[in-house]
Amino acid sequence: MRKWGVVGALLSFLALGQAVKDFPAFGDPQQPASVHVVPRYVEKTIEETKVPNTITSILADYRGYDTNYETVVIFTAGLSVMMILGGALRWRKNGKT
Amino acid sequence: MEEKWEDLIIETVSRILIPFIQIYALYVLAHGHSSPGGGFQGGCIFAASLILLFLLYGSKGLETNFPPRFLFILSAFGVGGLFAGVGAFCIVFGKNFLDYAALSTILPHGPIKARYYGMAMVETGVQFTVMCVMVLIFLKLLQEERIGV
Numbered sequence: 001m002r003k004w005g006v007v008g009a010l011l012s013f014l015a016l017g018q019a020v021k022d023f024p025a026f027g028d029p030q031q032p033a034s035v036h037v038v039p040r041y042v043e044k045t046i047e048e049t050k051v052p053n054t055i056t057s058i059l060a061d062y063r064g065y066d067t068n069y070e071t072v073v074i075f076t077a078g079l080s081v082m083m084i085l086g087g088a089l090r091w092r093k094n095g096k097t
Numbered sequence: 098m099e100e101k102w103e104d105l106i107i108e109t110v111s112r113i114l115i116p117f118i119q120i121y122a123l124y125v126l127a128h129g130h131s132s133p134g135g136g137f138q139g140g141c142i143f144a145a146s147l148i149l150l151f152l153l154y155g156s157k158g159l160e161t162n163f164p165p166r167f168l169f170i171l172s173a174f175g176v177g178g179l180f181a182g183v184g185a186f187c188i189v190f191g192k193n194f195l196d197y198a199a200l201s202t203i204l205p206h207g208p209i210k211a212r213y214y215g216m217a218m219v220e221t222g223v224q225f226t227v228m229c230v231m232v233l234i235f236l237k238l239l240q241e242e243r244i245g246v
Contacts (some may be wrong), residue, residue, distance in 0.1 A: 078230035
């Protein structure tokens, strides 16, 4: 079992090594991530939102839905902890487990 | 971790440090518009200051001041009341969900400056949620330790 794990890790490593060759060069202004919507964000943030920090305007305004449900994920983590640990506490007090 | 930590140096240093940590958390929140920062980071720093209080004075006495139910309700208020509330407010005034330009109807600013303040409100909601959930997880894990698994 362990041998197959090592073989799988090596194969994944080789596949990743193949994929790294196709990455854009570091800091390339023509890479796909930098030509789609990023120029609009960088150029229009000040005139559209008056916020000097582009990251804040993307996080809270252009991608507001994303941040909203990111916060819901954190809230769900707290809810799960309340349900699991709070419930365990009550069962043990009643002596059911 | 439940009893008070009897050490004069740790107690004094923490009592001096905790207000500054909390002020710094609020600064990270309020200054997130022009420097790295925002609700997630500020909430984590604020939660760290409260956890330092718990470690210092023991969790038993402070659970009466910050009961888990209160923390849970406050975290729900952050995400549901402030964040989604601002979004729903924008729907009421005829814009899309979370389109903060609708806030200019109640703020004495134009629609562009209203986006600035809408983002500030939303980040405040995120800060409430993150702070309360961090402290809540810490408290609940302490309770589990007390029961003895």
